[in-house]
Each structure stands twice: as structure tokens, then as C-alpha cells.
Amino acid sequence: MIVRLARLELWKIYRKPRSWIAFAAIAVLVSIVHVVIFLQGEQLTALALQGIEQYLQIEGQYVHGYLVAFIVQGLLLVHLPFLVTLVAGDLLAGEAAAGTLRMLFLQPVPRWKVVLAKVLALGLYVASVVVFLAVIALGGGVLLFGVGDLVVLKSAGVVVIPSGDVLWRFVAAYSYNWLGLMTVALLAMLFGSLTDNALGPVIGAMAVVIVMTAIALLDVPLVAQLSDWFFTTHAAAWRLLFDSPVPTMQVGRSGAVLVMHCVVFSIVTVAVVERRDVLS
Amino acid sequence: MLSRRRCNSGTPALRKLFIASSVVRKQEMDSVVALFGVCKRYRQRIALDDVSFAIGRGEVVGLLGSNGAGKSTLLRIITGLVRPTCGEVRLFGKPLSPTVRSRIGALIERADAYPYLMGAENLEIVLRLRGQSPTRSHIEALLERVGLADAMDQVVRTYSYGMRQRLGLAMALAGDPELVILDEPVNGLDPRGIADVRQLIAALQRAGKTVIISSHLLSEVELVATRLVVLRDGRIIANGALEQLLSRVASHATIETVQPADVVVELLNRRWNVEKIRPHAVRIAAEDVHNAVVHLIAAGISIRAVIPERSLEQFYFAATT
Structure with missing residues (x-):
């Protein structure tokens, strides 16, 4: 029954024009990044390595498909959640409106089965967005710029990952990104269960993301303790997958916090929908 | 909530009363729809207050009331869209559940469908949610029933209000439900559409279905309903068979006689205000009918029929003002 319902929901999602905005936006944004790097890759390299060039000697190709995909991943950190909340917020609030x-x-x-089916369909939709991003950013990047060892600049230093050791990290990073995006999407869906306005959940979810990110920047011990439980703090932990060695415990904990948020948001959504009077 | 005490003590009279009420309760339980003391509050506003009634199989019930009387809230509670603050709702003798819901089809307030999907696709969604795997011919037959087969492959966004309403009716009839609830089904329909809905309800009644219809078009309700439930300020103020309720408000009556109407007018005109309306029929005020008939019989006039004139509109205004 749930699978049948989820298929229906997924069908509805893909028949909605706004569901394709994410794909179009990713294609445009990534293409722009590709063009910019293609035209000004050398200048960007110099800019990126400014200040550490005396400690580092790079032989061979620094800018390649892996680096481009890594840059894109960081650049779309804010855009992607916004794009998926457009669809997630619409799942309940849009239908109510x-x-x-x-x-x-x-x-x-x-009702709980309807909500669960929507959660499953949303999961598949977000997965398709992430896969599309991977194909465009990583696949397209590799096709355009080739492959090489990935040099990642971190605040603690520079990490050089041999090209043969990169691909699995991207697979893991995209999977982790899916989890992060699902957390924001499920928050938007939860807000959608409380209102009949399809735009409200998008604004609400993004506001939470912005507020949590801003609070986490405050250098206060209490805030530090609190922000350790913010999903926004853990959403960027995909970067840890490009450390050497990968801090698996830290990544695992961050992933667990995101999963916990997903579960809580889903349960609260079901509870709200179950008790909700449909007056629209 | 009704008492669920067991009858194991008390006087024989009390016991008899309890058994009698239990029989009534059992009958209500077996009804297609049974409401027991249902109320609904929205913060300080009382939308429904102690509403109890039962609807039997095959009845066509007209639900009337002015705007804000509680009709839509009542229909939403029956269909499970809104939870009652107190009281109990039973459908087919059971509390509302997915199984029970599969026996209900409803069009509540307005027909809303996915605007980016075709009419046929919207109907397919409803049928699939009802556990069916519909074929195109199945969908086409349902849409044909509401006069929308020609537009089944059009995107709903391009539908007129009337076409959407017809689609809503098709959705309400999907899965061949035993109880059909129609809230303002003729809204936005042209005269042809209104007549189609009337025929549709008649067909449902012939098929033994139970129909609850709420509409502001009293003439339409009068044509299809066998029973009325009237709400005012969230309370039931009238509940009974259509004929029975309408007879209460008849202002005039027509007396049909074997003898010419001129003779009758001549006989009655001295005491009552009478007018000839047909060669063998006169019209007289309802309160004078009884005495006039007695007078006519005494004068040797053969009476064919006495037909009270009443309209649902008269009844409605009398009941709700």
C-alpha cells in the first residue's frame, strides 16, 4: 500500500512544473561554474593558493573534474536546500491550498500512510536531484576537465587525495548531502502540515536554516553546546569525507544527528496531520 | 456520549424504557449514518451543538441551513475531515475507518483537483487510492456519467468551474460508494448540469444508495430529497420526511371537485376568500380548508382531492427565521 501510494506521490511530484526548477537551476548554476573555471581556471588556482604557494609545489593538473565537483558542492550548499523545500513545502501546504x-x-x-508515502516520494525526489547534481557536476566536470589528485584546502591545512581514492568519497558525500537535504525538506514538510500557504513552509524552513547558522557562529559556550545539536551544524559534515584519514566517528555522529532530525520531523508531521481538521 | 450502562436493575418500567431506548439505539447503530450528540467548537465559536440524527439506507437527505449554520462542518465531521469536539459518529454501524470510508463518496464544498493533471488522471488517482487498478474505459465510463468524457484528456487547469464540479462528482462516485455526500453539488453548473445532477441523484436513489445533499438551491433539494435536516446556529431545528415537514407550512390548498369550480366558488365565497384556478379546482387559505370541505360535503359537492400548496422555500424561511 505504502509503495503504491509513494509511486502516486512521486508521479504527482514529477508532473508538477515547479519540481523541475531544481534540475534547471542546477544545470544553469553548474554550467556557469564550468564555463568560469574553463575560462579563468588558472587565475582561480592562483587565487586559491595565494599565501601558501611557498609551502606547496603542485605538479601536474590542479584544476580538474574532481576539484570542480568539490567546488560546486560547496557553492550549492545554500541553493540546494532552497530548491528542495520548494517541492517539500508544497507536498502538504500546496495540497491544502x-x-x-x-x-x-x-x-x-x-492519513499517516499518506504522509509516509509523501516522505518516501520526497526522499526519491531529493535523491534524483542529488544524482542529477552528481552527473552534471562530477560527470560533466570529469568530461570537461579530466581527473587528477584532489587538493583540498582546509583551515587546518591542505589535504591531497590521490585520484584513485576520490570517487568513493564523492559517492559518500553525495549520499550525505541527500541526508542533509532531506532534513531541510522534511522540516519544510512539517511546516507545510501547519499551514495552507505553500510559500510559508519554504520561507519558514529557510529562516530556520539561516537563524541556526547565525546562532552557531556566536562564540559563546552555551551556544556551542546548543549548536552541536543543530542540523545545520552537521549538514556540512560531508567535507569531512575529504579528510585523510576520514574521521568516521565524527561523520557517523553528524549523520546520526541528521537522521534523528529526519525521524523527529516525520513523526511530528504525522502527528499534526492526524489531528488536523481539514477546513480548506 | 450516550450511556453504555447495562440494564440490570431498576423498576420494570425503567427497564422497559431502557430496553426501548436500546432498540432505538440499535436501529440508529444500523443506520447508514448515525450521529449522537455531536458538537464542534472552534475556539470560542460553536459550529455544531448536540447534533443527533440517523439516516437510513436509500434515503436522500437534504441538509439545509443558512451560511454558517454548520452544514459544511457537519458534512466534514461525517466524512472524517474534521474531528468532533464531543459526541459520536457511526457510519454503517461502525466508527469511521478506512474500510468504512471506502463505502463513502463525497464532494465537499467545491471540487478541487490537481490542475496540472488531466481530468482522467485525477480520477485515476482517486480510483487507485480506493485500491482499484482502473482501465481507461472504466475512467471514461465514470466521466461519461457526469458528462465530462469529451474533456477527459484536457488538463484540469483549462476546465471551467462547471467542468471541475462535474469532475468532483465523478470523484465522489468513484468506487461505487453506498453513501454519497454532496455539498453544494450544483454550484457553478449551468441549467443542463443542474438537471444532470438531479438525474444522477435519482439514479443513485434507484440503485439503493444513500445520498446527503446540501444546497442553497431549495427547489433542487425539494425535487430530489425524501427527507430534510435543517440546521440553525449549529443545532438541528427540523428533521423529518419532506412531505411531513412541508405540510406544516402550507399557506394555501387546492380543492378539486367533480362539480365545476364556479359552483364551488359561489358556495364558499360568502364565508371565505376563494379563487377559481382551473375548471374543477379552487384555491383557498390553508386554515380555511377544513371548514370549507365540511361545508362543501354538506352541500353535496363531491371532492376529488385536497392538495396543500407548499414549497421548500416557504418551509425553509418559516423554519430558519
Whole structure:
């Protein structure tokens, strides 16, 4: 039943024009990055290595597909959550605004199953967005710029990852990104269960992301303790997958915090929807 | 909530009363729809207050009331869209559940569908949610029933309000439900569409379905309903068979006689205000009918029929003002 419902939900998602905004935006943004790097790659390299060039001697190709994909990943950190909340916020609030939620809840399907099916469909949608990003950014980058050892600049220093050791890290990073995006998407869906306005959940979820990120920047012990439980703090932990060696415990803990948020957001959404009077 | 005490003590009279009420309760439980003391509050506002009634199989119930009387809230509670603050709702003798819901089809307030999907696709979603795997011919037949088959492959965004309403009706009929709830089904429909809905309800009634219809078009309700439930300020103020309720408000009556109407007018005009409306029929105020008939019989006039004139509109205004 759930699978059947999720297929219906997924079908509805892909038939909605706004669901394609994410794909179009990714294609445009990544293409712009590719063009800029293609035209000004050398200057960018010099700019990136400014200040450490005396300690580092790079032989061979510094700018290649892996580095481009890594840069894109960082650049889209804010854009991607926004793009997926456009769809996630619409799943309940959009249906409530359009009156189709009433039609759904008139059918002989428990509400919790409808919500669960929407969560599953959302998961698949976000996965398709991430896969698309991987194909465009990593696949396109490799095709355009080739491959090489990945040199990653970190605040603690420079990490050089041999090209043969890079691909699995990207797979893990994209998977981790999916989890981070799902957390924001499920938060938007939760907000969507509280309102009939499809734009409200998008603004609400993004506001939470911005506020949490801003709070985490405050250098106060209490805030540090709190922000350790913010999903925004852990959403960027994909970068740790490009450390050598990978701090698996830290990545695992961050992943667990995100999973916990996903579960809590989903349960609260189900609880809200189960108790909600459909008045629209 | 109704008491669920067991009858194991008390006087024989009390016991008899309890058994009698239990029989009533059992009958209500077996009804298609049974509401027991249902109320609904939205913060300080009382939308429904102690509403109890039962609807039997095959009835076509007209739900009437002015704006804000509680009709939509009541229908939403029956369909499970809104939870009652107190009281109990039973459908087919059971509390609302997905199984029970599969026996209900509803169009609540307005027909809303996914605007980016075709009419046929919207209907397919409903049928699939009802556990069916519909074929195109199945969908086409359902849309044909509401006069929308020609537009089944059009995107709903391009539909007129009336076409959306027809699609909503098709969605309500999907899965061949035993109880059909129609809230303002003729809203936005042209005269042809209104007549189609009337025929549709008649067909549902012939098929033994139970129909609850809420509409501000009293003439339409009068044509299809067998029973009325009237709400005012969230409370039921009238509940009964259509004929029975309408007869209460008849202002005039037509007396049909074997003898010419001129003779009757001549006989009655001295005491009552009478007008000839047909060669063998006169019209007289309802309160004078009884005495006039007695007078006519005494004068040797053969009476064919006495037909009270009443309209749902008269009844509605009398009941709700």
C-alpha cells in the first residue's frame, strides 16, 4: 500500500512544473561554474593558493573534474536546500491550498500512510536531484576537465587525495548531502502540515536554516553546546569525507544527528496531520 | 456520549424504557449514518451543538441551513475531515475507518483537483487510492456519467468551474460508494448540469444508495430529497420526511371537485376568500380548508382531492427565521 501510494506521490511530484526548477537551476548554476573555471581556471588556482604557494609545489593538473565537483558542492550548499523545500513545502501546504488534501483524506487511506508515502516520494525526489547534481557536476566536470589528485584546502591545512581514492568519497558525500537535504525538506514538510500557504513552509524552513547558522557562529559556550545539536551544524559534515584519514566517528555522529532530525520531523508531521481538521 | 450502562436493575418500567431506548439505539447503530450528540467548537465559536440524527439506507437527505449554520462542518465531521469536539459518529454501524470510508463518496464544498493533471488522471488517482487498478474505459465510463468524457484528456487547469464540479462528482462516485455526500453539488453548473445532477441523484436513489445533499438551491433539494435536516446556529431545528415537514407550512390548498369550480366558488365565497384556478379546482387559505370541505360535503359537492400548496422555500424561511 505504502509503495503504491509513494509511486502516486512521486508521479504527482514529477508532473508538477515547479519540481523541475531544481534540475534547471542546477544545470544553469553548474554550467556557469564550468564555463568560469574553463575560462579563468588558472587565475582561480592562483587565487586559491595565494599565501601558501611557498609551502606547496603542485605538479601536474590542479584544476580538474574532481576539484570542480568539490567546488560546486560547496557553492550549492545554500541553493540546494532552497530548491528542495520548494517541492517539500508544497507536498502538504500546496495540497491544502489547492483543496486536493481534502480529496486525498476523503479516500480510504489512513492519513499517516499518506504522509509516509509523501516522505518516501520526497526522499526519491531529493535523491534524483542529488544524482542529477552528481552527473552534471562530477560527470560533466570529469568530461570537461579530466581527473587528477584532489587538493583540498582546509583551515587546518591542505589535504591531497590521490585520484584513485576520490570517487568513493564523492559517492559518500553525495549520499550525505541527500541526508542533509532531506532534513531541510522534511522540516519544510512539517511546516507545510501547519499551514495552507505553500510559500510559508519554504520561507519558514529557510529562516530556520539561516537563524541556526547565525546562532552557531556566536562564540559563546552555551551556544556551542546548543549548536552541536543543530542540523545545520552537521549538514556540512560531508567535507569531512575529504579528510585523510576520514574521521568516521565524527561523520557517523553528524549523520546520526541528521537522521534523528529526519525521524523527529516525520513523526511530528504525522502527528499534526492526524489531528488536523481539514477546513480548506 | 450516550450511556453504555447495562440494564440490570431498576423498576420494570425503567427497564422497559431502557430496553426501548436500546432498540432505538440499535436501529440508529444500523443506520447508514448515525450521529449522537455531536458538537464542534472552534475556539470560542460553536459550529455544531448536540447534533443527533440517523439516516437510513436509500434515503436522500437534504441538509439545509443558512451560511454558517454548520452544514459544511457537519458534512466534514461525517466524512472524517474534521474531528468532533464531543459526541459520536457511526457510519454503517461502525466508527469511521478506512474500510468504512471506502463505502463513502463525497464532494465537499467545491471540487478541487490537481490542475496540472488531466481530468482522467485525477480520477485515476482517486480510483487507485480506493485500491482499484482502473482501465481507461472504466475512467471514461465514470466521466461519461457526469458528462465530462469529451474533456477527459484536457488538463484540469483549462476546465471551467462547471467542468471541475462535474469532475468532483465523478470523484465522489468513484468506487461505487453506498453513501454519497454532496455539498453544494450544483454550484457553478449551468441549467443542463443542474438537471444532470438531479438525474444522477435519482439514479443513485434507484440503485439503493444513500445520498446527503446540501444546497442553497431549495427547489433542487425539494425535487430530489425524501427527507430534510435543517440546521440553525449549529443545532438541528427540523428533521423529518419532506412531505411531513412541508405540510406544516402550507399557506394555501387546492380543492378539486367533480362539480365545476364556479359552483364551488359561489358556495364558499360568502364565508371565505376563494379563487377559481382551473375548471374543477379552487384555491383557498390553508386554515380555511377544513371548514370549507365540511361545508362543501354538506352541500353535496363531491371532492376529488385536497392538495396543500407548499414549497421548500416557504418551509425553509418559516423554519430558519
